[in-house]
Amino acid sequence: IKLYEHGPRARARASRASRGDSQSHSDSHSASPPLASSSCVVSPPPPVALALVANNNNNNCIMGVTSHPLLAFTPIQASLGGLVLATAVTGKMALLGKVTGISGTVKGLILKSQKATNGAFVAGLVLAGNAIAVLRPEWVVVAAAAPVWRAVVAGVLVGAGTAMGNGCTSGHGLCGISRLSPRSIVATVTFMAAGVATATATKSMHALGYVTANTPPIAFAAPGAAFYLDAAVVAGTAAALYGAIAVAKGMLPCKKDNADPAYCSALEFATEFVSGATFAAGLGLSGMTSGAKVAGFLDSPLISKTWDASLMFVMGVALVPLTGVMIMIKQRSKEQKPPLLTSKYAIPTNSTIDAKLLTGAALFGAGWGLYGACPGPAIVQAAAQPGVNTLGFVAAMMAGQVAYENAMSSSS
Numbered sequence: 001i002k003l004y005e006h007g008p009r010a011r012a013r014a015s016r017a018s019r020g021d022s023q024s025h026s027d028s029h030s031a032s033p034p035l036a037s038s039s040c041v042v043s044p045p046p047p048v049a050l051a052l053v054a055n056n057n058n059n060n061c062i063m064g065v066t067s068h069p070l071l072a073f074t075p076i077q078a079s080l081g082g083l084v085l086a087t088a089v090t091g092k093m094a095l096l097g098k099v100t101g102i103s104g105t106v107k108g109l110i111l112k113s114q115k116a117t118n119g120a121f122v123a124g125l126v127l128a129g130n131a132i133a134v135l136r137p138e139w140v141v142v143a144a145a146a147p148v149w150r151a152v153v154a155g156v157l158v159g160a161g162t163a164m165g166n167g168c169t170s171g172h173g174l175c176g177i178s179r180l181s182p183r184s185i186v187a188t189v190t191f192m193a194a195g196v197a198t199a200t201a202t203k204s205m206h207a208l209g210y211v212t213a214n215t216p217p218i219a220f221a222a223p224g225a226a227f228y229l230d231a232a233v234v235a236g237t238a239a240a241l242y243g244a245i246a247v248a249k250g251m252l253p254c255k256k257d258n259a260d261p262a263y264c265s266a267l268e269f270a271t272e273f274v275s276g277a278t279f280a281a282g283l284g285l286s287g288m289t290s291g292a293k294v295a296g297f298l299d300s301p302l303i304s305k306t307w308d309a310s311l312m313f314v315m316g317v318a319l320v321p322l323t324g325v326m327i328m329i330k331q332r333s334k335e336q337k338p339p340l341l342t343s344k345y346a347i348p349t350n351s352t353i354d355a356k357l358l359t360g361a362a363l364f365g366a367g368w369g370l371y372g373a374c375p376g377p378a379i380v381q382a383a384a385q386p387g388v389n390t391l392g393f394v395a396a397m398m399a400g401q402v403a404y405e406n407a408m409s410s411s412s
Contacts, residue, residue: 094339099348130384161361208372231285288311288377
């Protein structure tokens with residue numbers, strides 16, 4: 001079985017299939033639903049087993065090799081994306097002394113309980129999502145044909161769960177585990193287990209339209225040269241921008257009594273924006289903005305022939321440098337050495353493991369497994385491909401966060 005076809009022959013084959021010139025192709029695929037894509041939807045003609053529909057400059061649907069095949073094992077892409085995520089988290093921690101917790105950032109903006117500079121992080125996610133839609137649309141794969149109720153219910157569960165459990169895959173997963181926090185480790189194990197249980201019980205890959213009963217097992221797919229260039233450009237640009245902010249801080253230190261508040265605030269805004277945009281690019285590079293890859297990972301390998309282990313490499317590889325970074329940051333904090341732009345590190349100190357944490361993590365995991373999206377990727381997906389499901393998920397997620405906080409306020 002060929003995994004991919006590309007070039008003029010593949011385009012001709014796709015063109016014949018779209019015109020219905022080949023009766024055999026039409027007959028053999030009449031019972032199979034089309035694959036979901038960020039740009040268009042077609043049914044792949046044989047002998048192509050797996051392919052992602054990309055959007056070319058003429059807005060025509062073509063079959064071709066991409067960095068993120070819809071169904072493929074992509075550990076290299078996931079690993080490089082994980083390193084970019086680690087770059088985003090490290091830059092924000094080194095300059096501002098803050099962890100990257102996306103669900104908390106969104107909740108804080110809604111409830112106006114956090115600094116306005118946090119809005120720049122979300123703006124970075126959104127604008128990077130807009131750029132991805134133009135430059136790399138194949139990075140975003142959403143289940144546009146899935147029932148709207150599924151996206152809405154999942155969004156509410158993710159919103160309420162992250163508010164109750166105080167974290168998601170970024171706050172508990174990346175930043176918490178790298179700090180060796182027992183609370184975050186327990187939360188991560190809980191929402192992972194809940195995600196797998198929900199995705200398996202509700203057959204998310206089938207329900208979201210990513211696979212059928214006849215879909216073959218996935219195979220390894222190596223990235224092309226363009227992917228390595230993308231990763232290098234993103235990481236290099238982020239490092240250069242973080243460096244420029246550090247240099248700008250040196251020109252007028254923000255921790256001095258005579259510092260210009262507007263100047264220092266501008267540097268904080270810039271840091272948040274760069275971190276958000278870099279984080280969005282890392283999500284795209286790693287495959288986390290592909291609902292097919294997330295749902296494929298959460299679908300139990302015990303019963304699924306299309307289980308995709310790629311996302312294990314995202315967190316696993318990102319945690320290697322991040323753990324070292326967090327150890328150094330904790331040491332600097334103990335020695336009362338501040339970050340570059342602020343007066344002290346804001347490292348979470350809550351170590352409580354209770355029913356609230358476990359319930360919140362379980363609710364979040366259930367929503368994650370139901371739709372294949374968590375806060376960060378969901379925002380990027382909505383920006384890159386606004387639609388009923390993507391926007392509905394984000395709106396429901398915010399509503400879930402607000403509903404939980406209002407319920408807590410009423411009961412206290």
